[in-house]
Amino acid sequence: MKPKATITFYGGAGSVTGANFLLETESNGSSERILIDCGLIQGGAIYEKLNFEPFAYDPGSIDAVFITHGHLDHVGRIGKLIQDGFKGKIYSTPPTKEIAELIMLDSLGVMEKELRGSDRPPLYDESDVATAMGMWETAPYHEPVTVGGVQAVFRDAGHVLGSAMIEFTVAGRKILFSGDLGNSPAPLLPPTEKITDIDYLLMESVYGDRNHEQNEERLHLLRGVIKDTMNKGGTLMIPAFSVERTQQLLFEIENMMERSEISLVPVFVDSPLAIKVTRIYKKYYYYFNSNVREVHRLGDGVFHFPQLHFTESTELSKAIKYQSPRKIVIAGSGMSNGGRILHHEKEYLPDPNSTLLLAGYQAVGSLGRILQDGAKKVKIMGTWVPVRATVVTITGFSAHKGSDDLVEFVADSERTLKKVMVAMGEPKSSLFLVQRLRGELGLQAVAPTGGEKIVLEL
């Protein structure tokens, strides 16, 4: 039997979210159907409805699901896959399994709230998450996993804790699924592993057409915002995503305090999800880069300094406003479309001495975006709130590679690559990157559309 492999783009083609790819192989006398990621489609009600549509393949026919990392747009439909009949195994690195469980339960909670009063049940329930955990096996980076005639290895993507690129070997050919690629050098994580010998690559392209502010610039801006706000005696509010962004901010704020670059004001992490994720980060400290591991070894651990307070309970959270206004509050959600940050925004947006720092992507229609666009008053939990606080955006915190770094990553395998499939980006970004890979590296590059199947020559 001649070996065969195809990839079908069921999600994450022509869009950033909803990653879902099917790798079908025939080799060594066995045939496999392997899914890579099963993420939630995000981006407004019209798109989100698509999550409830049946999968375009039979989940019962899938042998295994490999998960690149724990972000919602990569794990958010695993529960539905199980409800619809998936009976195989799920594989990821150990931190990804633990982060995914928290993210899946958190997303279920959000869905239950949103669907209250409607007759539509959520995509999955708690028992589906428990079932997923029971069928979920883990392997650290570089330890091979065998599924029939296919071998898989997780390689460090440097995007969030435990994030992986997945390298499949089929009949001696290497096929790499990049997942999301980290913006290296990152404060906490090692750089994205160098890959030099793959035959086929399916890659992300969130920033396929743009570069980021440099790290130094970002730190300089953050230091300035903290100093200004504390000098005025105000509160600094930072709506932050729970995975990586919160931990990255804590690490950088701790460093600034240790170097006496900013005042020693209280720092509150006011998000139960971010607090739980931070615990996973501490548990897997040996996944950090050598610099952070050294800090961890020498001191009393990362994310641990006298000014830092984790306010998990509602009572502790409510007590934050009775503290002196000179403080930093990090809370979810990252786009202010829910979560405890709303309580702080209601309290401090009317205060001209306070600052709202936007350190992440703000989707059109979210409260974060409305504030970013300069609204003078906003409606929060049914009340109109005047905006007198300063609103600042820092873009350099992205956990994704910018365009130049994406091209450089691909260039490492220039010699062996037969085809690059560009996905997980808006069409404009993906097509721009395709052009760069063709023009600058002379590679065969394509941006497949939803449902497209690509045959790989083995």
Ligand SMILES: [Zn+2]
């Ligand atoms: Zn991600």
